[in-house]
Amino acid sequence: LLTLWRNAxxxxxxxxxxxxDLIHGRxxxxxxxxxxxxxxxQTPYVTTFHSTVHDKPRAKxxxxxxxxxxxxxxxxxxxxxxxxxxxxxxxxxRLRVVPRGCDERALARENFxxxxxxxxxxxxxxxxxxxxxxxxxxxxxxxxxxxxxxxxGQIDHTLxxxxxxxxxxxxxxxxxxxxxxxxxxxxxxxxxxxxGLEADMPSAYAAADLAIxxxxxxxxxxxxxxxxxxxGLPVIGSDAGGYxxxxxxxxxxxxxxxxxxxxxxxxxxxxxxxAALSMPRAAFLKLGENGRANVLTQYTRNxxxxxxxxxxxxxxx
Numbered sequence: 263l264l265t266l267w268r269n270a271x272x273x274x275x276x277x278x279x280x281x282x283d284l285i286h287g288r289x290x291x292x293x294x295x296x297x298x299x300x301x302x303x304q305t306p307y308v309t310t311f312h313s314t315v316h317d318k319p320r321a322k323x324x325x326x327x328x329x330x331x332x333x334x335x336x337x338x339x340x341x342x343x344x345x346x347x348x349x350x351x352x353x354x355x356r357l358r359v360v361p362r363g364c365d366e367r368a369l370a371r372e373n374f375x376x377x378x379x380x381x382x383x384x385x386x387x388x389x390x391x392x393x394x395x396x397x398x399x400x401x402x403x404x405x406x407x408x409x410x411x412x413x414x415g416q417i418d419h420t421l422x423x424x425x426x427x428x429x430x431x432x433x434x435x436x437x438x439x440x441x442x443x444x445x446x447x448x449x450x451x452x453x454x455x456x457x458g459l460e461a462d463m464p465s466a467y468a469a470a471d472l473a474i475x476x477x478x479x480x481x482x483x484x485x486x487x488x489x490x491x492x493x494g495l496p497v498i499g500s501d502a503g504g505y506x507x508x509x510x511x512x513x514x515x516x517x518x519x520x521x522x523x524x525x526x527x528x529x530x531x532x533x534x535x536x537a538a539l540s541m542p543r544a545a546f547l548k549l550g551e552n553g554r555a556n557v558l559t560q561y562t563r564n565x566x567x568x569x570x571x572x573x574x575x576x577x578x579x
Contacts, residue, residue, distance in 0.1 A: 266291060270298035277303045284308065284574055286332075293328035306577035307331075312338040312362070314482055315345035323349060334573055336360045338483040339504040345482075358573050361507070362483050363566030366557055369492040374468040382469035386426055386455050393423040393539065396470035396495075398463065398486040399477075401431040401456070406476035406500070406526075407441055413476070413531040415448035419539045422453065428466050430459040467493035472538055474498040478526050481505060488561040491519055491553030496546060498534050500525040510556060514548035519556050 273295055277285065285300050286308045287293035293309055300307035309332035316322050329335065330346055330353040337343035337359050347354045380390050388394060395414075399405035407427055414425060431438050438456065445454045460466050467473070473490030475481075480503025487508050490497050497520035499505035505522060512518035521537060524530040538546065 266294045267298070269295035270302070273299035274302045277305055284577060286310070286574075287328070288312070290326055290328050293331070297328060297331050306333060306574075308334050308336065308573060308577065310336040310338065310360075311342060311346060312482060314479070315342060315349050317349045330356070332356065333577055334358055336570070336573060338362050339507055341480065341503045341507065342482045358576075360566060360569040360573065361561055362485050362488070363561050363563040364485060364489045364492050364557065366492045366554075366562050369464045369467060369489055370554075371468050371494045374465060378465060379469045382465050386457055386469070388424045388426070388455065393421045393472070394470045395423050395425045395472045395474055395535070396428055396466060396490070397425065397474055397476075398428045398460075398466070398490065399475050400429045401427055401438060401441070402434055403437055404477060404479050405429075406478045408437075408444060409476045409478065409526065409528050409531060410474055411441060411444050411448065411450060411454065412528040413535060414450055414453070416529060416532040417535055417539070419536060421539050423472075423535075423539065424453045424455065425450075426455040426457050426466075426470065428457045428460045428463075431456075463489065464493065467495055470495060472496055472498070472535075474531075474535070475505075476500055476523065476525075476531050477503075477505075479503075480525070484508065488557050491550075492557040492561075494550040494554050496520045496538060496549035497553060498523055498531070498538065508556075508561065510552065514545045514552065517552050517556075519549055519553035 284306045285296050287296035288310045309329050311329040330350050335353055335356050337346055337357055340359055343357050343359050397410055445451050467490055473495045475486055477500045483504040487497050487499050497509055499509050501522035502525045509522055510517055510519040511522045521534040523534045
């Protein structure tokens with residue numbers, strides 16, 4: 263508490279010295295300091311809630327409430343906004359939804375040649391003609407890599423897709439060992455690649471055919487799903503949270519961008535993977551085209567920034 267109070271004093275002084283017009287807080291502890299500084303200096307104050315909205319324990323609910331104590335509070339999805347309304351009903355009137363955005367230009371598939379794609383695949387140890395499923399997520403139980411491996415074990419398809427897990431385990435070696443043992447038990451060792459932390463995600467998406475993130479807890483938003491769509495990949499995500507907003511689970515001719523699978527259900531996920539593998543090539547590619555169009559319409563970085571600036575304007579009028 264003493265550190266929060268001291269930081270509030272430092273921030274208030276900075277606001278006065280630099281003639282700051284508005285404060286925007288985005289993390290729990292800094293938001294408490296920013297709240298006190300904003301009140302002390304009578305400065306307009308905006309917060310953003312972009313993580314899981316917990317409804318217990320009470321101490322955590324109170325601590326996290328710093329994220330909705332702005333004069334306007336931004337939620338990164340309608341799902342997050344609904345959760346905020348349930349846990350902090352007193353904050354409902356101040357909520358605005360600003361979805362996250364991605365760099366659609368950097369993610370464009372045309373940035374990468376066939377040689378670039380072959381080189382990335384060679385680094386992964388997979389073939390140029392293999393069907394590649396990428397799971398772009400931290401390697402952790404919550405992201406559901408074990409569920410994805412279980413689903414692949416239930417698929418009997420001639421394509422025999424390879425699964426590339428792109429993301430850091432961040433020291434979760436026990437979980438990595440469990441995944442390797444699971445793959446071995448299902449006879450999938452030769453089809454599983456741990457790519458680790460990737461510094462060049464656009465090239466990783468370009469080298470894949472399908473992106474899947476089967477989280478076992480609802481994602482507040484889930485940025486990698488829009489990144490994959492920006493890269494022209496069809497996607498599969500859990501039927502929960504922000505994925506219900508970013509994935510259009512319709513037929514390609516109706517603007518569909520991918521599939522939603524019941525969260526935590528390996529059989530349901532396997533069925534959606536089978537659907538992807540069995541889809542005619544032209545229809546499959548159309549899903550990817552629709553996904554890119556979906557991002558260009560809703561989820562670019564510029565769109566996110568413009569929506570945020572509009573929120574600022576509400577307070578600065």
